[in-house]
Amino acid sequence: MRIGGPVAIRNQVYGWLLLTPAAFLLVAFTHYPAVATLAQSFFTQGTALHPSKFIEFENYRFMFDDPVFWKVFRNNAIYSSITVPTSIAFAILMAIWVNEKLPLRGLVRMAYFTPTILPMIAVANIWLFFYTPEIGLLDQILGRFGFQSPNWLGNTDTVLGCVIVLAIWKDAGFFMIFYLAALQSLPVELEEAARLEGASRWYYFRRVTFPLLMPTTLFVMINSLINSFKLIDHLFILTKGGPDNASSLLLYYIYEVAFSFLDQAYASTLTVVLLALLALLAVGQFTILDKRIHYR
Amino acid sequence: MSARLHAGPGRALEIAAAWLLGFLWLFPLLYAVWAAFHPSQAAIRFDVFSPLTLDNFARAWSLAPFDRYFFNTFVLVTLILVVQLVLCTLAAYAFARYEFFGKNVAFALVLLQLMIMPEILIVENYRTMSALGLVDSILAIGLPYMASAFGIFLLRQTFKTIPKELEEAARIEGCTDLMILWKVFVPLARPTYLAYGLVSISYHWNNFLWPLIITNSVTTRPLTVGLAIFGAPESGVDWSVISAGTLMAVAPLLVAFLLFQRQFVQSFMRAGIR
Structure with a gap:
């Protein structure tokens, strides 16, 4: 800290004055609630008759014995570990196609990107009809070919898969544009050289393009992971977490506990788990991966 | 290419x-x-x-107060964007051009919001809003999003690329700090504002979870929440009418996207590359 002449002091005052309005709101709605969530997780849910009281790790003990918690945790792990890599793979494929000379390129690019600007609630309404038993589109098509189809959203084996397919469809086009930007910044000479050497397309992709896209992949991966924790809108329309919590995700369970079962103390405890996961992600991003991948 | x-x-x-x-x-x-x-x-x-x-x-329009939902969403999106632009500009200017005590820590604390988004903190933010008596108001939907770390970061990056000489020239002309911000920085950052604006509008037009939690009446509900209630199987409305309602809700954004496709794609691209 250097406090020197009048310019330095002026800097101090102006700097903080400019920052104050934003800082006030950030503290009120990001930092304070994060800390308060942690604090709340050590208390009981207060009622008019029984004021909230300190119970150490009782909420956490309850959580570890709560089979629903483990179920949604497992669901979220499956959901994230399938949606993230699959939407990245689709995004890369789309970007490569759209970056080349492709007939109707503009139209194809628009088609890939369109799901991004539609609200999740709206697209879930549309997909709900695809999955509806018997009268739904999927069942009608399968029926014409003589297949028996399960009740897609009513079956604990298929419901999570249905939700995952929708999530991939929604995200892939959004991630495509980051890859498109990255591909357009790659030097053309690289590819010409590779072609002269007689490298196959797949070889060129695997040894040149994909490694060079690594910073983009990291960026997309982090965002896609955050998305897989925080975007749960489609569950409200498609499944409400059911049947038997088979499609419920962590944040949806938090919502249910807080606003349907009205146990905010336990909901806070669950939120702490989510915050811890995000913190882990942040630490991973800043320490391990940033050292190995060079940003410009 | x-x-x-x-x-x-x-x-x-x-x-x-x-x-x-x-x-x-x-x-x-x-x-x-x-x-x-x-x-x-x-x-x-x-x-x-x-x-x-x-x-x-016609049936969708008569079965739910879509006109009110449209109005609410419009007010919400405008309110958020205007406040975001003002707050983020001021904060980004501070980070880009001033040396003050605790600057780096403050910046790290701002960036924290990129990870811990308001969606995650629904439980505590709901408690705050009830304490403030703001539950079921459009202001309450917007408040957690108004100081946007993303906006601050994006504008700071842009402001940092603006040459010092321009600022000094303006100072010699007798401009105060805020005049420099308004006459030099803001005009030069116009592409960033456009990019951020489009991303913010699409995000809040489409946002659902927090508005669902914090609103409970027709006078505050945005389109997404109204649409969810309208489309719920319990409402007994048939599929074609739900489709019509869904299309009405997405139409403004979709039409804007089809008309300004290039700007949309470039905005999302610019906003994503950091």
């Missing part, structure tokens, strides 16, 4: 695959459009050649 000149059956297959994927990606929307303009019996039997009709739109 790389333009390859492949030929042969492999290439044809690839083009077909790219088209097929595009069709699959567009299909749900196309299907909703088709269903919305046809009688509901046709949607269920998937009768492609049934007559066109506008009844579904």
Whole structure:
């Protein structure tokens, strides 16, 4: 800290004055609630008759014995570990196609990107009809070919898969544009050289393009992971977490506990788990991966 | 831009695959459009050649207060964007051009919001809003998003690229700090403002979870929440009418996107590259 002449002091005052309005709101709605969530997780849910009281790790003990918690945790792990890599793979494929000379390129690019600007609630309404038993589109098509189809959203084996397919469809086009930007910044000479050497397309992709896209992949991966924790809108329309919590995700369970079962103390405890996961992600991003991948 | 000149059956297959994927990606929307303009019996039997009709739109409009929902969303999106632009500009200017005590820590604390978004903190933020007596108000939907770390970061990056000489020239002309911000920095950052604005508008037009929690009446509910209630199976509305309602809700953003496709794509791209 250097406090020197009048310019330095002026800097101090102006700097903080400019920052104050934003800082006030950030503290009120990001930092304070994060800390308060942690604090709340050590208390009981207060009622008019029984004021909230300190119970150490009782909420956490309850959580570890709560089979629903483990179920949604497992669901979220499956959901994230399938949606993230699959939407990245689709995004890369789309970007490569759209970056080349492709007939109707503009139209194809628009088609890939369109799901991004539609609200999740709206697209879930549309997909709900695809999955509806018997009268739904999927069942009608399968029926014409003589297949028996399960009740897609009513079956604990298929419901999570249905939700995952929708999530991939929604995200892939959004991630495509980051890859498109990255591909357009790659030097053309690289590819010409590779072609002269007689490298196959797949070889060129695997040894040149994909490694060079690594910073983009990291960026997309982090965002896609955050998305897989925080975007749960489609569950409200498609499944409400059911049947038997088979499609419920962590944040949806938090919502249910807080606003349907009205146990905010336990909901806070669950939120702490989510915050811890995000913190882990942040630490991973800043320490391990940033050292190995060079940003410009 | 790389333009390859492949030929042969492999290439044809690839083009077909790219088209097929595009069709699959567009299909749900196309299907909703088709269903919305046809009688509901046709949607269920998937009768492609049934007559066109506008009844579904009329019914959707009469079954739910869509006009009010549109108004609420419009107010919400405008309110958030205006406050975001002002707050983020001021904060970004501080980070880009001033040396003050605790600057780096403050910046790290701002960036924290990129990870811990308001969606995650619904429980505590709801408690705060009830303590403030703001539950079921449009202001309460917007408040947690108004100081946007993303906006501050994006504008700071842009402000940092503006040459010091311009600032000094303005100072010699007798400009105060805020005048410099308004006359030099803001005009030069226009592409960033456009990019951020488009991303913010689409995000808040589409946002659902927090508005669902914090609103409980027709006078505050945005379109997404209204649409969810309208489309719920319990409401007993048939599929074609739901399609029509869904299309009405997405129409403004979709039309804007189709008209300004390039700006949208570039904005999202600019906003994502950090």
